[in-house]
Amino acid sequence: MILRIDIDEGEASIEEVADGPVGDILARCQETPEGYRYGVGKRSSEPPELGHLRVVAEAVMEHRQIKQLENGTVIVEVNGVRVSKAKPVLRELAIALGISRLNGNGGTQNTRQLGADIIAALTP
Known part of the structure; x- marks a missing residue:
C-alpha cells in the first residue's frame, strides 16, 4: 500500500494512493539508487474506487x-x-x-x- 500525506486548509490527512500485492506495485515503480520511486501523477478529482x-x-x-x-x-x-x-x-x-x-x-x-x-x- 502506498499512502500520501495531504495538507488541506492547514490540516493533514492520509490518502491511499495505491493498494495491491507488493509485486504489482513494484512493477509500477522506477528503481533509483535510493530505492524505488512510485510516480503518482496528478490527483484525480474523482474519488478512489x-x-x-x-x-x-x-x-x-x-x-x-x-x-x-x-x-x-x-x-x-x-x-x-x-x-x-x-x-x-x-x-x-x-x-x-x-x-x-x-x-x-x-x-x-x-x-x-x-x-x-x-x-x-x-x-x-
Missing part, C-alpha cells in the same frame, strides 16, 4: 449518508452522490450535532475521527 471494502458503520442525517469502511476510511454521499472531499460535509454535520472538532490531544480531528464521532452520535 473503494467498492471492494465492506461498510462497517453508517448513519444518515437529512440528505447526507456517512459510511465508515473496514479500513477506517469515511465516505460521504449527498443526495446519493459520493463527494470527493468528505471533511467539509463532516464539519457541517459536527457543528449541527454539537460535536467538537478537536480530538483528545487538543488537535483537530482528522476525517476518520470526525466521521466515526458523527456516526456514533447518529446511531442509537
Whole structure:
C-alpha cells in the first residue's frame, strides 16, 4: 500500500494512493539508487474506487449518508452522490450535532475521527 500525506486548509490527512500485492506495485515503480520511486501523477478529482471494502458503520442525517469502511476510511454521499472531499460535509454535520472538532490531544480531528464521532452520535 502506498499512502500520501495531504495538507488541506492547514490540516493533514492520509490518502491511499495505491493498494495491491507488493509485486504489482513494484512493477509500477522506477528503481533509483535510493530505492524505488512510485510516480503518482496528478490527483484525480474523482474519488478512489473503494467498492471492494465492506461498510462497517453508517448513519444518515437529512440528505447526507456517512459510511465508515473496514479500513477506517469515511465516505460521504449527498443526495446519493459520493463527494470527493468528505471533511467539509463532516464539519457541517459536527457543528449541527454539537460535536467538537478537536480530538483528545487538543488537535483537530482528522476525517476518520470526525466521521466515526458523527456516526456514533447518529446511531442509537
